[in-house]
Amino acid sequence: MTFLSRRTIVQAASAAWLASHLPGVAFAQDTGPIKVGVLIIDSGPFATYASLVEDSARAAVDLLNSEGGALGRKFEVVVQAHAGTPASAIAAASKLVQQGGVSFLTGQTPTSHSLAIAPKLAEWNALMIDVYSQGDDLMTKACQPNFFRVTTPDVVYTAMLREFVKKSGAKTWNMISPDYAVGHTFTAKFTDMVKEQGGTVQQTLFAPQGTTDFGSYISQLAKPADALMVTLYMSDGNSFAKQQKQFGLFDKYKTVLGNGFATEFQLSAQGDSVLGVLNGLSYHNTMPGERNAVFVKAYEARNKRKPIYTDADMMVAMELLRAAIVKAKSTEVPAVRAALAGLKTPTIYGEVEMRAADHTLIRQHGVAEVVKTPDGKATTFVMRSIVPGTQLFPPPSPECKVQ
Template identity: 25%
Template structure:
């Protein structure tokens, strides 16, 4: 069952819309608008076949490419992103596609590894993709920027969010996840709410992880902020972090913020608790996964906080979308599924507005978008091609699951 296919679904979201008006969330409003557009098939939505289909050579499906981790330590996230992207492709195709052509999704493995990612990006280029809608690990996404740039392929990056992706100021790169700077600001807001005095920041020296840790430290070091106890770097993919744990605990922190991925985050959480640490533990968005809870052990993970952008189960009005995902794939959507879904929708909208699959025209269309409805709210890119607002919130592990703790509004 898709959003646009059933009157019952329309009625459900109409009810959600009226409830939304009372509860102030812009993100809910934009989601309701998006659902209305999909349900009605209105001419101003991303669907439909209006516009110039481009040159006579542009025939057959319009191909979108997605680099995601299908192997390696972060492989658990890949299926969430691929499934949601395919769900969006299927829905758009059911409404007639874009410019009278069907969409097709091509997926390649980046393994969260730079060399694997470059090979995957080159493979997607040879397969003739019009837009890249992937990118999970920043360290693996960064070396693909010149690959897609040389081919003049726009990148709509749904998850990777290191500030290094932004600082290069490349015309073809657009982020629809909050940046490292925005995540650091959200982290400090929660650290301050918790009344922490000595904060340990722990990263794995990757672009994404170190970026968040350094930016968080910079804010904490400002006058009036908590004192940073220690900045500790670990070696990823190890099984024993006891030396790091000893270094951290020697400074007697009352708050530990891990900014890397779930594999190491789970191990650190378990080893910190086993060493007797009683204070708060928080992880960044790359560690938000059921795997973290599994690796840490349920009792050790309980109460762990996380800085995280919108997930399907923390968005009011997304119940129908979640149900559709479950029916289609037999499992619940996970982290970055909604961002991957929106990346495809945004790519389709930009191609439609561009009237062709020409890279420069798509880039110009993306830059001109103002108010396009996504799960995170109405979209308008900053001059740096980032979201105007980061949309980070605080989750917490309760009964083995990450749930919403504080929206930081």
């Protein structure tokens, strides 16, 4: 048996204390991976999208790691699935932080989930970069110090569509939206915008999440109007698209606009049923820039398809996280949060700014039309306009207190 002297024990204890308290001292765990928790939904209509979210996160991390990661450390994706309710989202996020050793969260978080998670982040000592939600409250009264977002909020999406509403000449509108937070907030914003231009929203329908039979809704929407706005996501949007075609619903309108409807990852399932739909689109793989070209090449080599807007949003979130960590020279949450607020950095979208006042990314947005591919065998998007974020985002709300 080996016995240690009292002096040796005291010296060892002192060294351990110093190593854990003095700044600049390297820890063993500081050389390990930077874990990023990715939430996905494995049941209900959003489950269709889960694998895409995971693929986009892993592709982004692979590219950043091939470039050296951050501070000499690699990124690591930690996936946590849940049932798709705000309560299950909180439980999944908590598990990632408290059991998975995760400090940074992202993933598949509809507005209702982000609203539930955001207030918990400070007590968890975690930071979230949202790549999914659209609700405006998250940049106004519901903003939180540890919550950041790269996606396009409803108010910006509405601003982008204003041009097309004006050009369409439509005076009367019908709308169908999901019967939860984002559907109601977008409907209110769009209705106000139509009224500002002298038009009328004559019919507003809300369909519960997971609706499979849209027959009654289609019958009501068949009443005369100049234009239709469709805000239906995932499998709900696919079901509506196929069923409306059976009744020729879109043929009854001069213009059909989509919000989260007829998106790139849905086109193969929706086929010709969404031809001519004008859809808000924040990104397309043909956008200019050397950084985007690198991303598209790397993504296509890894996933055997070109990236879509959801992949791009995840990539930008990871680029921002890396830039903030490098700027902070730390992975400690308070330091990264301070570095991320007001950060300006080059990304696949070009130079962007994470606005310090409300933790909202100021970025571009556009509108695209669903058209046939040149060979006529499939459908694709053609960008009709791209507008810089500085022309689209409203000023920060005085309701938001993040500093």
